[in-house]
Amino acid sequence: MSIFDSAKQRYADLGVNVEKAFDKLASVPVSLQCWQGDDVGGFENTAGLTGGGILSTGNYPGKARTPDELRQDADAAFKLIPGKHRFSLHAIYLENGGKKVERNEVGPEHFKGWIDWAKANGLGLDFNPTYFSHPFAADGFTLSHQDKKIRKFWIQHGIQCRKIAEEFGKKLRTPSVVNFWMPDGFKDNPIDRLAPRKRMKDSLDEIFTEEISPRYELDAVESKLFGIGYEAYTVGSHEFFMGYAVQNNKLLCLDAGHFHPTEGIADKLSSASLFVKELLLHVSRPVRWDSDHVVIWNDDLRNIAEELVRNDLLKRVHIGLDFFDGTVNRIAAWTIGTRAMLKALLFALLEPLDVLKKYESDGDYTSRLALLEELKSLPFGPVWDRYCELNNVPVGTQWLNAVKKYEQTVLEKRG
Numbered sequence: 074m075s076i077f078d079s080a081k082q083r084y085a086d087l088g089v090n091v092e093k094a095f096d097k098l099a100s101v102p103v104s105l106q107c108w109q110g111d112d113v114g115g116f117e118n119t120a121g122l123t124g125g126g127i128l129s130t131g132n133y134p135g136k137a138r139t140p141d142e143l144r145q146d147a148d149a150a151f152k153l154i155p156g157k158h159r160f161s162l163h164a165i166y167l168e169n170g171g172k173k174v175e176r177n178e179v180g181p182e183h184f185k186g187w188i189d190w191a192k193a194n195g196l197g198l199d200f201n202p203t204y205f206s207h208p209f210a211a212d213g214f215t216l217s218h219q220d221k222k223i224r225k226f227w228i229q230h231g232i233q234c235r236k237i238a239e240e241f242g243k244k245l246r247t248p249s250v251v252n253f254w255m256p257d258g259f260k261d262n263p264i265d266r267l268a269p270r271k272r273m274k275d276s277l278d279e280i281f282t283e284e285i286s287p288r289y290e291l292d293a294v295e296s297k298l299f300g301i302g303y304e305a306y307t308v309g310s311h312e313f314f315m316g317y318a319v320q321n322n323k324l325l326c327l328d329a330g331h332f333h334p335t336e337g338i339a340d341k342l343s344s345a346s347l348f349v350k351e352l353l354l355h356v357s358r359p360v361r362w363d364s365d366h367v368v369i370w371n372d373d374l375r376n377i378a379e380e381l382v383r384n385d386l387l388k389r390v391h392i393g394l395d396f397f398d399g400t401v402n403r404i405a406a407w408t409i410g411t412r413a414m415l416k417a418l419l420f421a422l423l424e425p426l427d428v429l430k431k432y433e434s435d436g437d438y439t440s441r442l443a444l445l446e447e448l449k450s451l452p453f454g455p456v457w458d459r460y461c462e463l464n465n466v467p468v469g470t471q472w473l474n475a476v477k478k479y480e481q482t483v484l485e486k487r488g
């Protein structure tokens with residue numbers, strides 16, 4: 074008997090069908106964030122990430138400098154990740170042909186190269202307006218700015234971004250999720266916490282005035298507790314966006330790093346699922362703060378995956394990744410984070426859910442606890458390896474050899 078066959082038998086003994094779990098996992102796309110590929114720099118100019126309450130650190134060599142390089146790097150990562158996935162772009166990743174294109178003027182024509190690439194690779198594309206790294210965001214406010222002209226500029230940016238995503242959806246035949254995150258906030262205690270929120274709400278209403286078919290485009294709104302330089306007050310708090318999403322039938326985006334340090338997002342999923350039709354996740358790893366470390370297979374991640382599987386939410390929750398670490402090889406970062414996400418999902422799909430639910434409804438909490446503990450040491454490794462093998466991607470640490478080779482032959486040449 075092979076190692077996989079004996080592992081499979083151990084799961085079968087508990088009534089779990091490993092192949093069924095594989096099929097289910099294969100139907101779940103994960104949206105890889107373009108911004109891990111170049112530390113959220115984008116191609117608008119060469120300034121890199123500025124302002125905006127988020128921070129990237131590290132200068133690992135070989136960062137993508139052009140859209141072609143970024144696509145080449147993403148291709149390299151996709152070869153190491155089992156399954157068919159998606160790619161999430163930010164507006165600043167436009168191809169402007171050397172011309173300055175203002176944010177309120179971006180359009181589908183600036184993303185043709187991305188659409189062609191996605192089509193050729195069978196990928197869906199998601200999108201993000203970029204409300205940071207811009208002079209009009211430098212004083213900490215965008216859609217909630219006091220100055221009507223600045224608000225108008227950013228409203229137009231949002232409108233343009235929805236059009237870009239609509240085009241993605243049409244061309245790629247899969248709806249593009251557009252995630253609205255605005256850093257807006259105050260460093261120190263404000264007197265008026267209400268007015269900026271009122272302005273933010275009105276601006277969003279304007280952006281969403283045009284109906285776009287959900288077959289092509291879906292809007293999500295992302296809350297945050299605080300950002301660097303915005304410690305005292307963030308306009309788009311959890312209550313703000315939970316309320317906005319419910320009232321306006323938008324997707325609620327939960328970022329794992331956007332809550333209090335010990336507050337996970339897993340327990341929020343069941344509640345939110347009762348009040349919004351769909352959600353977007355920004356799977357991230359906060360270390361002491363919203364540090365956007367590479368996602369690893371830890372308890373937080375396992376809890377998220379378990380909630381998605383146990384509550385049958387995989388069809389209503391779009392899984393996006395949000396981390397950016399410039400201190401390690403960026404292709405490895407994508408690979409580690411995405412493989413961890415998939416591992417967590419597979420692990421959750423291998424639970425004998427009916428048995429566990431029965432224990433609970435019978436009040437047999439002893440058995441529930443006992444079985445949950447035993448599940449942790451089942452031979453999961455060989456099952457995961459098999460899934461990689463079936464998907465023609467490297468098993469175990471073999472993927473790292475591929476990354477090292479790519480580093481030598483491609484990244485080191487970038488100077």
Ligand code: RNT
Pocket residue numbers: 108113126127201254295297328355363395
């Ligand atoms: C920032 C938000 C946001 C960004 C991306 C780049 O705190 O998490 O999602 O990370 O838009």
Ligand code: ZN
Pocket residue numbers: 254295328355395
């Ligand atoms: Zn996020």
